[in-house]
Amino acid sequence: MTAPTKPPHTSPTEALPGSPRGEIRGEHLHSPVIAWFDEHARDLPWRRPEAGAWGVMVSEFMLQQTPVNRVLPVYEQWLARWPRPADLAKEAPGEAVRAWGRLGYPRRALRLHGAAVAITERHGGDVPTDHAQLLALPGIGEYTAAAVASFAYGQRHAVLDTNVRRVFARAVIGVQYPPNATTAAERRLARALLPDDERIAARWAAASMELGALVCTAKNEGCNRCPIAAQCAWRLAGKPEHEGPPRRGQTYAGTDRQVRGKLLAVLREAHAPVPQALLDRVWHEPVQRARALDGLVADGLVEPLPGGLYRLPLS
DNA sequence: CATGCGTGGTG
DNA sequence: TCACCAAGCAT
Incomplete structure (x- = not known):
């Protein structure tokens, strides 16, 4: 449940900026x-009651690094085809990869399939309610475990995604952007800001995230529409620009990632094993092409067959 | 803790 | 145009 070996901090509110006497809760x-x-x-469909915990969980996997607008249609297809974890668990993992379409990061599809198998085997087919059990599922990390427990089950958890981190960085800390990686101070702050009441805490988690997604956005923030603009530390400080080194951008053109994407796109469209020669056409450079294909096989996203044939994994 | 991992929209 | 960005996770 709780983190085991945490040294006792002094005062939990001590390090909270703008909290001279720790009254910022x-x-x-x-x-x-x-x-x-x-x-x-x-x-959003995963916010409707009929979505259930499985709907929430599927949406969270899909929303990991993929915008809402692109998730929506795939989510609908997915839930219609696999309305319960056991339905997905029965499928070959390659079918999950195929149905993932062009959402990106297809390892998420594999992990979601793996999570469905684990839920079916270990939890009687029901998405677990316990945070630690959620965390133990493939593809579920700190954020997603808290999100499912909070959104699906109304529990009280600090749900710290990139939107919430940005809202806190601005409204409380007074800087434009949060650190690159989530820090202990951010977790502490998120816990300190969590309302005591469970139901209100769950509402707060969803609300603060939505605020970051719709108003307190990375660029072109809409302070004129912000309900806490009057109390926002960043705005009150004159909205100073981010200092320090620019966060490393994610290059894509010419990388293995691009090659992997092209290879997998061919395999998604094919409904029979694909000969190597067909895959060779997606990329001119043979060394990188081979490395990308090997990587896909190593990740379990592609299954090699005798005779130089490849397909999405049947098992 | 820095990296690798897809894809498409946008200013 | 092209760099940047979008509800992270695993290693």
């Missing part, structure tokens, strides 16, 4: 943000 943020959420929350 978020009361001045909760009400306006939740009220804003009640008014402006998007009507």
